[in-house]
Structures are given as C-alpha cells and as structure tokens.
Amino acid sequence: MTENLDLFSAESQGQKAQDAINAGVPGSVTSKVAALRAQLWQWAHEYYVLDAPTVPDGEYDRVYQQLEALEGAYPALVTPDSPTQRVIGAVLDGLTPVRHAVPMLSIQTETDNEATGAMAFDQRVRKELGLDASAAAIEYVAEPKFDGLAMNLRYENGRLVQATTRGDGEVGEDVTHNIRTIRQIPLSLPADRNVPPVVEVRGEVHMAKADLEKLNARQQAAGAKTFANPRNAAAGSVRQLDSSIAAQRPLSFFAYGLGEITPPEQGGPDFGTHYAMLQTLRSWGFPVAPQVALARGASELVAFHQRIGAERANLPYEIDGVVYKVNSLALQRRLGFKSREPRWAVAHKYPAQEMPTLMEAIDVQVGRTGKLTPVARLAPVQVGGVVVTNATLSNLFDIRKKGVRVGDQVIVRRAGDVIPEVVGRVPGERPVYVPNFRMPRTCPICASAVVREKGEANHRCTGGLFCGAQRKEAILHFAHRRAMDIEGLGDKLVDQLVDGQVVRVLPDLYRLGLSSLAALDRMAEKSAQNVLAALEKSKSTTLQRFLFGLGIRNVGESTARDLVKHFGKLDAIMDASVEELLQVKDVGPVVADSIHTFFAQPHNREVVEQLRACGVHWEEGEPVEKAPQILAGLTVVLTGTLPTLGRDVAKDMLEAAGAKVSGSVSKKTSYVVAGAEAGSKLAKAEELGVPVLDEAGMLALLRGEQPG
Ligand code: IVH
DSSP states (O other), X not given: OOHXXXXXXXXXXXXXXXXXHHTTOOHHHHHHHHHHHHHHHHHHIIIIISSOOOSOHHHHHHHHHHHHHHHHHOGGGOOTTSGGGSOOOOBOSSOOEEEOSSOOXXXXXXXXXXXXXXXXXXXXXXXXXXXXXXXXXXXXXXXXXXXXXXXXXXXXXXXXXXXXXXTTSSEEEBOHHHHTTOTTSOSBOXXXXXXXXXXXXXXXXXXXXXXXXXXXXXXXXXXXXXOSSHHHHHXXXXXXXXXXHHHTSOOXXXXXXXXXXXXXXXXXXXXXXXXXXHHHHHHTTOOOOTTOEEEEHHHHHXXXXXXXXXXXXXXSSOEEEEEEEESBHHHHHHHOEETTEETTEEEEEOOOSEEEEEEEEEEEEEOTTSEEEEEEEEEEEEETTEEEEEEEOOSHHHHHHHTOOTTOEEEEEOSSOSSOEEEEEOOOOOSSOOOOOOOOSBOTTTOOBEEOOTTOSOEEESXXXXXXXXXXXXXXXXXXXXTTOOTTOOHHHHHHHHHTTSOSSGGGGGGOOHHHHHTSTTOOHHHHHHHHHHHHHHTBOOHHHHHHHTTOTTOOHHHHHHHHHHHOSHHHHHTOOHHHHHTSTTOOHHHHHHHHHHHHSHHXXXXXXXXXXXXXXOOOOOOOOOOOOTTTTOEEEEESBOSSSOHHHHHHHHXXXXXXXXXXOOTTOOEEEEOBTOOHHHHHHHHHTOOEXXXXXXXXXXXXXXXO
C-alpha cells in the first residue's frame, strides 16, 4: 500500500478518533457529523443500490455540503468511510500484488444445451453425495453470470480496508483506491447487524449497458478510445492508477459470495445456506441481483436458464450465462473441490453470439446529436437467444472497411455490445452486381443538408433545432446554465415535453402554459410555476448566450463571444458569407462553414425569428472594424495544389485581406501562389518576372510579413 492510502488503515482509525478528542471538537459537532453521515449513507443506498431515491438530488447535495463544511472546519473528524471520501486522489506508481486469504476459484463451464447442461450437473452432484433416484430434489441457487470482473472486498471491523482483483486466483492486485469510488459498494457496514470483525465479500464489478453506452458516447466525443463490452470497460477502469479516472466511470457491483470470514466458533455468522448468506449481504447494503432465485432440482434450473435467456436482452446489465450453486453450505463442504473448481457450482453459458444472415437493406438513422448511422436490416436471426433484425454499421467507412453490400450474407454479433453489429461478410460470389452504399445527401428525418467535416468519419444532419431526432438535445443545450439558463428544464421534463409532443420546436417552450405543464407527471403546480418563471426570465438575455444556445455545431461559448464582438448584431451573423465569417478572430474554415450552413437552413432562421417573436431579446452592439485590408490593391493568382489549404480557403483568406484573386497571370499580377503540379501559369509568371510564392510565403504575406 502506498503512503496516502495508509491513512486509512485500521490503526490510523483509532488514532483519528483520539485526535478528534485531543483537538477539542465540540461533542455536538461530532454527533452532528455522525448524523449527517448516517443520513447520506442511507440516501446513497436508496439511490445507488435500491434504485429508489427518497429525496431530490438537491437535498442530498445540501446535506453533503453541510458535512463537507464541518469536516473542513474539523479535519480531525474525517474518516475514510465518510461519504466525502470516495475519491481520495490516490495516484499509484503501480498496482500492489496481494495474496488472497482464501483463493478465488473459477467455475467449471457447462456448454451443453439448457436441458442436458443442468441435468448433467444435478446428476454429478447427486452421485457425489451418494443419493439414489428416490432421494429428494436438491435445492440450488441460480444466479446470472455477470460479465465483468471478479472482486474481493475485505472489511475489517465493518470498514472497507482492501479491494483486490482475482488475478491468478492466488494473488490479485490491490485496487482499493478505485473501488472506493463505486457508489454501490459500502465503505462501511451497518453497526447494528452483527457484521463479523473480518469479512470478505466477493462479487462482480461491471458496467450497466446504458452506462457503457453513455461512457462510450463521452469517450468518442473526447476522441478517446471506446470499449467493446462492459467487461473491458470495467477492467480498464478498475486497473487505472489514478482513482480520479475510475471515479468518472459508472461502475456497478453485484455480490455473489464470500472469501475469508470470521468463523462461527469465533463469533462469526453461521448462514446455513448460500441464499441466506446473500440475503444478509443485501441487508448489509450490498447489491444482490434481483434475478437470483432458489431452484429445486434440475427441472427448475432448466426453467431458470430459459427464463433468464429470454430476459437477457432486456436486462440492464450484460451476462454471459447463469451459475448454479448448491444452496446448503453443509452440502457444499461435503462436495468440496476438484483441482481449482468447486464441485458444488457450475456455470452454464448461453449459445454463440455470432450468426450469419441475409442483409436485406441499409437504412439510415439520425441520432440525437445529428449523427447519421447506417443500420443493416437483416433477415430475422436468433443470436444469443434473441431475434435480431437490425444491426449497426457505425458509419460509411465502417461499411467500406467491412466490404458489405445489400444482398450479402453477413455475420451478426451480439457480444458484450448493447447494439448488435455487422461484423463482416460471409465470403462468396455475388450473383448480381450491387452498387456500394452511399450516404443520403439530405436528412431522412428533416430533409436538411447532410455534411461530413474534413477528417471526420461521421455524416451529420445540419437541421439542428429543426430536426426531430435532435430535438431533446437541442432543448437541453438551449436551456443550459451557460446558454439561456432556464432553471428546472432538465432531462426528465424535456423527455416528457418532447415525447408528449408538447414541444416540437424551441419556440414552443415559450408557448407553454401552466395547465399543460402542471398536467405532466411529477409536476406540481408550484414547480410548473417555477419553470414558467424561469422561462420568462430567460427571455431577457445576451446575444452571446442566445447564439451559444442555438447549438450550432462547432460554436462554443468563446466563438459565440467572438462572433458577437465582430458583428454586433444577430442579423449580420445570420447573413454573413463564409468569407466574412473567416475574418472573425479564431474562426477557421470548419467553424465558418458550420455557421454558414446552419443559417442557410430556412428552418433554423424560422426558429430564430419565432424566438424573437416570443419575446426573446438582447441588447445589440456595434460591429467592430473589418479585418485590416493589408492586401488591398494586390492581384494574386493561385495555381497548383497547395499542401494544406484548399484552393477555396486560400482564395477566401486573400480576399478577406483585400486582395483580388484572378484566374490569369499578366504583368499586373502582384504574386502567383503556386502549389504542386503548377503548370503554364507558373511558367508565365517566371517569364514575366512576377514573384512566385509557396503556401508558406502566402501565409507570411497575410501576416503582413515580407514573403521570403
Ligand atoms: S461464483 C467458487 N457467481 O465467473 C465460485 N461467479 O469462474 C466462485 N462470475 O470470474 C465464483 N457471475 O467473477 C460466481 N454469479 C456468479 C458469477 C460469477 C460471474 C464470474 C466470476 C469469475 C468467474 C468464475
């Protein structure tokens, strides 16, 4: 363990309590801190484990801040299990190996079909126990087999002291700093429930499907790597050296067993059955999967396998099979182990996750950020227990890379992934010619232009505010604190407003009435009034906030500010040409193009007009001077291919600085800018003695330097 984690060792606990006394902390503060913690533990448990919050987030935050303030004032009161101490900023040099007190075993895997798999296991167990056919059915516990990472959580005197990975089963790695950040894992166990002095809880750290999807979207937006499945995402997060990274990863946990525990002879609990043990873990605050069930005999195991197989696609987390365990701990002891696997448990996997099928068509879907995703329409096929008829193809380049065309036999995979994907093509001749897939030029939802930015793999709809697919995101962005700052207009409300078709376009927000708002779910009249008041207040804004709120691609707050400074008035921005936009500080060709394309869409202009008609207003300013016309009076000819700038961009830049760009070289030409493969114009320039510049020379000229 490294130094900063040592702070939290059991010894330092006692020391801390002593310190608190020494520091003369008033007794009332100590008990207040304890009460606040107990309250926060309970609320966090309700929120993260039971999925049933009982207070609004704001209330939790308020109490949390109170605790933080008291701990700030009396640092001696800080304990490692305080809700404020989830992220302790540990950055390690490497992970420390830890020998398990009780080895972490693996389980034998049964791959037979559902009936024979469970029956073979039941028969083996009965035979080992010497039971004949007339003996009663054996009781089992059937559990999902979670697709994540096995974890051993060691609690001493009710406090989490160490979390270790499975490693090779004998020696794992200490990942306590990261595991502490998982909200579902208690940092301390309830004092009133006979928790033994030593207990190791074992289970699976994983990532819920929806959380993985969100994480991947975030990773993609940040240009970071995405994770193929929850197991990779969980493993990649848990083995980070810097706990602030794990803290941002939405990890979850399910308990399914024990490691070392104080034995009954020394006062530890005597559970009797595996099922009772799981119930106890649940009562100590650990998440136990709700699907875990008792099953009597092989037939009920088969039924469980079937039922979970059917539910599998709809489960919020990924599984790759089910696990059967003998329920009685006495029988488990009698059965014992064979090499490194228990005889009392077996994992029963689900069938293959990849299947071939016919790709009948490729449709295009529009996501909430405007991204166009090609979707393969497939002849229905069973993959991993569910019928798949659609699979994603990511983007145009993904299709090209995989070389799939409509009419092909393709392989579909439903691995750890949430959405089935087309992996590739089954090799073979195509009986008829089928053209390659092309992206539509207009959005299939709103008919706005579709664009793909230079260097980007994805195509996007430019409809923005107008596009039905992008509506929710557009509204949330508009309402954002740093945009129009409409307090109370959050995810849940926007979902209801858009799904109920109450708000179709942004201006509809300002047309909301008290009755339509108060009629929504979970919306009391008072909160409806608050939202209306916030909407009213937002009408008086600044042009910068408004412009940012429109959600124009590539226009963040600072670009909005620069645009306002430069143009002063909204109309001037809306009507600006690409050239004019390029004169704005820090606006390059990509941004200029985004702005121009946005305002070139009639529906976006319509939205702006309607917002103004609804009373949204700001103070307009005066435009600043145009860019200095340092090349006024010069005539420049462009020829050949420039190494980085496109010819159009170079032309815009020269014109913005006041130069005239001409197509032919004459004695009057001031400069010829020549790129690769320049032909007759270059020759002509040399003949006439016109100075010739390369791209760098042109850029120097634009900076007002002497081109060399
Ligand atoms: S019990 C002695 N139960 O599967 C049995 N394991 O080889 C110890 N796993 O990587 C494991 N879900 O993390 C058990 N409900 C479950 C499980 C489960 C997933 C994983 C476990 C380990 C592997 C077991």
